[in-house]
Amino acid sequence: MGFVSLGCPKALVDSERILTQLRAEGYEVAPTYAAADVVVVNTCGFIDAAIDESLDAIGEALDHNGRVIVTGCLGAKPERILARHPRVLRVTGPQAYEEVLSAVHEQLPPRHDPFLDLLPPQGVRLTPRHYAYLKIAEGCNNRCSFCIIPAMRGSLVSRGVDEVMREAERLVSAGVKELLVISQDTSAYGADIRYAARIWRGTSYESRFIDLARALGTLGVWIRLHYVYPYPHVDAVIPLMAEGRVLPYLDVPFQHGSPTVLKRMRRPAHAENTLARIRRWRSECPQLSLRSTFIVGFPGETDEEFAELLDWLEEAQLDRVGCFRYSPVEGAAANALTGHIAPQLQEERYARFMERAAAISARRLASRVGQRLRVLVDEVTASGVATARSAGEAPQIDGVVRVTAAGPQGRTERKSTPLRAGEWADVEIIGADTYDLEARLSRT
Numbered sequence: 001m002g003f004v005s006l007g008c009p010k011a012l013v014d015s016e017r018i019l020t021q022l023r024a025e026g027y028e029v030a031p032t033y034a035a036a037d038v039v040v041v042n043t044c045g046f047i048d049a050a051i052d053e054s055l056d057a058i059g060e061a062l063d064h065n066g067r068v069i070v071t072g073c074l075g076a077k078p079e080r081i082l083a084r085h086p087r088v089l090r091v092t093g094p095q096a097y098e099e100v101l102s103a104v105h106e107q108l109p110p111r112h113d114p115f116l117d118l119l120p121p122q123g124v125r126l127t128p129r130h131y132a133y134l135k136i137a138e139g140c141n142n143r144c145s146f147c148i149i150p151a152m153r154g155s156l157v158s159r160g161v162d163e164v165m166r167e168a169e170r171l172v173s174a175g176v177k178e179l180l181v182i183s184q185d186t187s188a189y190g191a192d193i194r195y196a197a198r199i200w201r202g203t204s205y206e207s208r209f210i211d212l213a214r215a216l217g218t219l220g221v222w223i224r225l226h227y228v229y230p231y232p233h234v235d236a237v238i239p240l241m242a243e244g245r246v247l248p249y250l251d252v253p254f255q256h257g258s259p260t261v262l263k264r265m266r267r268p269a270h271a272e273n274t275l276a277r278i279r280r281w282r283s284e285c286p287q288l289s290l291r292s293t294f295i296v297g298f299p300g301e302t303d304e305e306f307a308e309l310l311d312w313l314e315e316a317q318l319d320r321v322g323c324f325r326y327s328p329v330e331g332a333a334a335n336a337l338t339g340h341i342a343p344q345l346q347e348e349r350y351a352r353f354m355e356r357a358a359a360i361s362a363r364r365l366a367s368r369v370g371q372r373l374r375v376l377v378d379e380v381t382a383s384g385v386a387t388a389r390s391a392g393e394a395p396q397i398d399g400v401v402r403v404t405a406a407g408p409q410g411r412t413e414r415k416s417t418p419l420r421a422g423e424w425a426d427v428e429i430i431g432a433d434t435y436d437l438e439a440r441l442s443r444t
Contacts, residue, residue: 001027001108002036002065004057005126007044009182009226009396011072012126013135015042018071018100019126025101025110033064038089038107040100043081045074045152047327058085069103071096076152077330094153095138130376130422131178131222131395132171136164136212140184141191142229145266145334146295146326149184158183158190161207162198165215177422178222178376180394181212185268187229210236217245222376224394226251229268230277242285247391250281254292257312258305261298264337278316289392291320296353297346298326300339306349310356319364320398321357325350358434365399365432372428372442375401377419386419388427390437399435403427 001022005015018040019029030036039061043054054074061068062085070081071092078091090103127133139154168179183189190196190207197206205211210233216223223246228234230252241248254274256262282288294313296306313321325346328335341349375388378395386403393399403425405418419425419441431438 001104002030002033002039002061004039004041004061006042006054006057007046007050007072009133009180010135010184011042011044013133013182014072014095014097016126016133018042018097021097021101022104027104027108027110033061036065038067038069038104039065040069040071040104043070043072043074045072045076046147046149047324047329049327051080055081055084058088062087067107069100069107071100073149073152127395128378128421129175130378131180132176134164134168134171134179134181135159135183136181136186136189137183137192141188142185142268143266143333144268145264145337146298146329146332148329148331151331153184156185156188156192158193158207160193160196160198161190161205161212161215162200164212165200165205168216168219172219172221175422176221177424178224179216179219180224180226181216182226184227185229186225186227187231187234209233213237213240213246222247222391224249224251226394228252230254230274231268235277235280238281238284238288241288248285248288249291249391249394250288251291251394254316255295256298256305256309257294257316258301258308261301261305261309264300264334265295265298266333275312275315287391289319290316291322291394291398292318293322293324294353295324295326296349297341299334299337299341301326301341301349310353313353313356313360317360317364318357319361319392320394321361322397323350323353323357361399362432362434365435365437368429368437369432370429372426373401373439375403375425375427375439377403377421377423377425379421380419386425388419388425388439399437401427401429401437401439403439403441405441 005012041058041061044050051074058068058070068088069090070088073094075091075093081091089107092099137156137158139156140150141156187209189209193207195206195208197204205215217240228250240246255265255267373390375390377386377388380386388401388403390401426442427439428442429437429439
């Protein structure tokens with residue numbers, strides 16, 4: 001069986017769940033299309049670029065294998081897939097785990113008894129051994145005008161805190177050193193189940209954002225929080241970061257800095273004074289790293305509103321920033337807004353935004369030169385340089401810390417470090433560029 005996974009970390013977790021069940025039933029993942037009896041493609045369907053990538057991946061699988069099952073977000077619109085690729089065997093929507101398994105069974109019946117075959121307790125994972133994504137909920141209750149995720153994935157469905165903690169514990173027992181907490185809206189966790197209390201390890205925790213953070217903070221590994229909407233109750237997690245119980249890192253999708261644009265976006269908590277809260281967070285936890293994503297060229301965005309965004313960014317001084325040019329998504333309410341921005345102007349604003357963000361990033365990273373940090377090694381290159389991350393960098397989306405060995409009198413030498421992937425290291429930051437840090441192993 002072949003498997004192709006596209007999209008965000010949330011889709012990656014969906015792929016892991018499907019693969020775990022398929023492996024439990026005796027299926028093997030083939031390394032090539034030619035070696036596979038059937039291919040499953042897990043698609044993304046959020047923006048046009050992702051849709052095109054998914055459709056191209058389906059076409060590639062059909063060309064090289066011919067027996068293809070499609071699942072994931074784009075599967076919520078089977079007509080779009082079938083219009084271009086009518087030969088696919090089955091199309092299922094997001095989170096349709098049982099339907100995917102049923103489709104695989106139809107094409108390739110399982111050959112063995114799952115009760116007699118063993119899997120590692122953490123299941124099949126697509127991430128390195130030392131870090132893992134921990135999905136705490138599915139769906140979303142927000143109705144942002146540019147987004148169709150609730151239509152594809154449904155409303156918020158939270159897992160009980162005890163269930164989440166059992167999975168987290170299994171992952172840590174299997175050697176995971178960093179848990180990346182994800183959902184569509186992490187700070188809304190538990191609202192749908194009325195923050196139901198559950199017992200874990202003899203202690204009662206409510207199924208809510210702050211209680212989950214406290215529980216995860218007892219596991220002795222890095223806990224990194226993603227997709228945290230800036231609701232007021234998020235403030236309560238900052239002391240946990242200052243105490244070192246969870247990483248001093250927040251991924252907050254602010255999306256814009258203009259109140260009027262945020263109102264058109266229908267963003268939750270858009271009326272909050274986010275700049276004041278950022279200042280307060282940093283006063284309580286000076287080592288806090290903040291990352292976010294933004295949209296430029298949203299319908300109706302005026303020169304003045306874009307200038308507000310740049311001013312907001314300058315004052316916020318975020319550590320890590322991503323940016324997207326607005327792209328209409330079929331079914332999104334924003335399509336009906338007037339004043340769609342011309343592509344050329346979108347491109348100009350994107351370039352200006354990224355130039356400003358790059359300058360901020362370079363300044364903030366330069367201020368870290370001379371610091372001693374603990375890092376987690378992701379890989380060691382053939383040239384002997386270790387690629388690692390500190391508390392301020394999430395995998396795949398942020399910069400890295402490149403670590404080299406220290407020679408006599410602390411001279412940095414481009415030689416193989418004694419490090420291996422998945423290990424901790426204590427380093428001294430000796431240089432910085434726009435997005436990455438240079439470090440040498442600390443001398444003991």
